[in-house]
Structures are given as structure tokens and as C-alpha cells.
Amino acid sequence: MSVKTASCLCGGIKVEINGDPFLRNLCHCSSCQKTTGAAFGSLAAYMADQVTYVESEPSLLKTFIDTSPESGDVLKRSFCGRCGSPVRVQRGCKPDTLIVPVGIIDGDKTAFKPQAEFFCRGKANWVGDIQDSMTFDAAPPKYPPV
Ligand SMILES: [Zn+2]
Ligand SMILES: [Zn+2]
Numbered sequence: 396m397s398v399k400t401a402s403c404l405c406g407g408i409k410v411e412i413n414g415d416p417f418l419r420n421l422c423h424c425s426s427c428q429k430t431t432g433a434a435f436g437s438l439a440a441y442m443a444d445q446v447t448y449v450e451s452e453p454s455l456l457k458t459f460i461d462t463s464p465e466s467g468d469v470l471k472r473s474f475c476g477r478c479g480s481p482v483r484v485q486r487g488c489k490p491d492t493l494i495v496p497v498g499i500i501d502g503d504k505t506a507f508k509p510q511a512e513f514f515c516r517g518k519a520n521w522v523g524d525i526q527d528s529m530t531f532d533a534a535p536p537k538y539p540p541v
Contacts (some may be wrong), residue, residue, distance in 0.1 A: 403480035424514035
């Protein structure tokens with residue numbers, strides 16, 4: 396089984412990921428745009444027991460309860476209290492899963508090519524299409540969609 400590591404910008408939070416995500420997607424919703432500071436979120440979703448978080452000091456991992464998502468769900472968005480990197484998203488309706496922002500995963504990102512794009516109604520028109528990726532105007536009717 397493949398093991399990957401991830402970390403926040405300052406290295407205070409280290410992550411070990413066992414195996415592959417059950418979904419790789421982009422999200423163009425305004426909540427993901429705000430929290431990433433980018434035009435869209437690039438995300439990898441796992442079963443919660445595949446991913447382990449280790450803090451270099453107690454309480455470094457902070458969590459913001461995000462009630463703003465366009466999906467209507469409530470998200471627990473966790474980040475490093477020292478450097479601010481987003482490191483985890485947990486969906487209120489899917490507590491046995493968690494989402495890792497692809498940008499914090501160490502090394503090459505080739506394996507994280509998105510299978511789907513959510514909330515394309517908010518997609519910037521200068522972002523190109525991804526080959527063989529499903530697109531949804533809003534949230535997909537079922538999750539995961541693939
Ligand atoms: Zn950090
Ligand atoms: Zn989103």
C-alpha cells in the first residue's frame with residue numbers, strides 16, 4: 396500500500412496517508428476559494444482511518460466551523476495555528492471521511508489529477524477543462540460521484 400506524507404508550510408503539522416483517495420476533485424465554491432486563497436480547492440478525499448495527523452506542539456491544529464458552504468453542509472476546516480495552512484476538511488454529513496488539500500501533500504502531484512469538479516458555476520473562465528473529469532454546476536447529486 397502506498398504511503399504518502401503531507402505537512403503544513405511551517406512543518407508543525409505532519410500527516411501520514413495510507414493508500415489512495417476514494418475521490419480527487421476540484422471545488423470552485425466560494426467557501427473553498429476563501430479558505431485556500433486560490434481560485435479553487437484541489438482536494439483528495441479519504442476514509443478517516445487512512446490519515447494520521449501529528450502536531451509538533453499541543454493545540455497547533457486549529458479548527459474553524461464553516462457554516463457557509465453552498466452545499467448547505469457544515470464543514471470542519473482545520474489549519475495550522477502557526478502558519479495558517481489548511482490541512483483538513485471534515486464534512487458534517489460524512490464524519491467517517493476526511494479531505495486533505497492536495498497542496499500540502501509532499502512531492503509530485505501527478506497522481507492527484509481530478510476526477511470531478513464541483514460548483515463549476517463559480518469557476519473562473521480562465522481555468523481550462525480537465526480531460527476526462529466530470530463537471531457539476533453545484534454539488535454532485537451523489538458523493539462520491541465516481
Ligand atoms: Zn504550520
Ligand atoms: Zn468547495
